Amino acid sequence: MHIRKRSEIPSSEITPESVYLDRRRFLRLGATGAIGATLTPAALGACTPGDDDSQAADDEQERLTSFEDVTTYNNFYEYGTDKSDPAKHAPGLLRTSPWSIVVDGHCAKPATYALEDFIRPSAVEDRTYRLRCVEAWSMVIPWRGIPLADVIRRAEPTARAKYVEFFTLLDPEQMPYQKTKLLDWPYVEGLRLDEAMHPLTLLATGLYGRDLPAQNGAPLRLVVPWKYGFKSIKSIVRMRFVERQPTSTWMDSNPTEYGFYANVNPRVDHPRWSQASERRIGEFRRRDTLMFNGYGDQVAGLYAGMDLRRYF
Ligand SMILES: Nc1nc2c(c(=O)[nH]1)N[C@H]1C(S)=C(S)[C@@H](COP(=O)(O)O)O[C@H]1N2
Numbered sequence: 001m002h003i004r005k006r007s008e009i010p011s012s013e014i015t016p017e018s019v020y021l022d023r024r025r026f027l028r029l030g031a032t033g034a035i036g037a038t039l040t041p042a043a044l045g046a047c048t049p050g051d052d053d054s055q056a057a058d059d060e061q062e063r064l065t066s067f068e069d070v071t072t073y074n075n076f077y078e079y080g081t082d083k084s085d086p087a088k089h090a091p092g093l094l095r096t097s098p099w100s101i102v103v104d105g106h107c108a109k110p111a112t113y114a115l116e117d118f119i120r121p122s123a124v125e126d127r128t129y130r131l132r133c134v135e136a137w138s139m140v141i142p143w144r145g146i147p148l149a150d151v152i153r154r155a156e157p158t159a160r161a162k163y164v165e166f167f168t169l170l171d172p173e174q175m176p177y178q179k180t181k182l183l184d185w186p187y188v189e190g191l192r193l194d195e196a197m198h199p200l201t202l203l204a205t206g207l208y209g210r211d212l213p214a215q216n217g218a219p220l221r222l223v224v225p226w227k228y229g230f231k232s233i234k235s236i237v238r239m240r241f242v243e244r245q246p247t248s249t250w251m252d253s254n255p256t257e258y259g260f261y262a263n264v265n266p267r268v269d270h271p272r273w274s275q276a277s278e279r280r281i282g283e284f285r286r287r288d289t290l291m292f293n294g295y296g297d298q299v300a301g302l303y304a305g306m307d308l309r310r311y312f
């Protein structure tokens with residue numbers, strides 16, 4: 001394969017992803033120690049950009065989904081139900097600055113933060129994760145964000161805090177489908193406290209090395225890589241520590257089809273379709289779906305002894 005050098009590429013072809021990939025390659029070649037560690041996508045087996053020199057014939061290696069697909073093929077029902085709606089409508093309507101986040105419920109340090117104070121810059125990392133939508137497609141996305149555990153520790157949850165409940169912004173002027181009854185707004189999600197504290201769980205502020213585009217849930221969204229994509233709630237304005245399992249938006253809208261746990265599981269089908277395989281966006285062939293989306297060695301212990309058919 002001929003790989004064009006940077007200077008051979010006309011500037012019109014320099015996409016955000018080629019800038020990101022070049023910088024990543026540069027850092028991987030040049031950096032050791034602390035900087036290198038934060039850039040290693042440790043959580044994802046071996047995930048490298050598809051046009052990288054190191055992309056040998058290794059089946060384990062995966063291509064990043066293109067920036068174009070990641071930012072134009074979205075689910076964000078506040079802007080419509082078509083995959084193309086969020087990219088068309090969210091950027092012109094969602095005001096992400098100023099942005100504040102409320103942390104409340106059972107914790108010693110409830111607070112309202114401006115986004116800048118909420119995100120500790122030294123905690124920010126780049127992490128590439130697979131995202132598996134319940135609709136049986138998937139992507140590989142280079143996220144930027146902070147471990148959710150970082151903000152949870154700061155809040156000092158009390159012994160009564162068993163779950164964390166998350167809320168998307170409620171503002172029908174900025175999110176026009178909130179004027180409809182498509183879902184019971186605002187969009188709500190939840191995690192058990194130990195899932196929320198797991199080192200893989202990320203509060204994302206960016207992707208491809210830049211701030212999150214509106215359609216991907218700017219300025220702050222959750223990413224829980226071993227669960228179906230609907231758990232990764234977008235444009236978060238509040239997180240609350242609660243004692244009882246929260247009712248998430250999709251459980252509320254259709255409890256027989258969507259459970260609280262929503263762990264990726266090829267053996268538990270959706271009532272209307274199989275979850276055994278998936279299509280990677282940008283590809284035609286189908287791939288086998290992996291238990292816990294491939295993160296089982298890191299997260300299976302959270303569910304030891306649980307019947308995953310019952311707790312789907
Ligand atoms: N507030 C809100 N968050 C949401 C959704 C939504 O409709 N509203 N869709 C979810 C679903 S179904 C998926 S697959 C992911 C998609 O994230 P992406 O568009 O960044 O790939 O966002 C999730 N978060």
Ligand SMILES: [Mo]
Nearest residue numbers: 133134229230
């Ligand atoms: Mo999804």
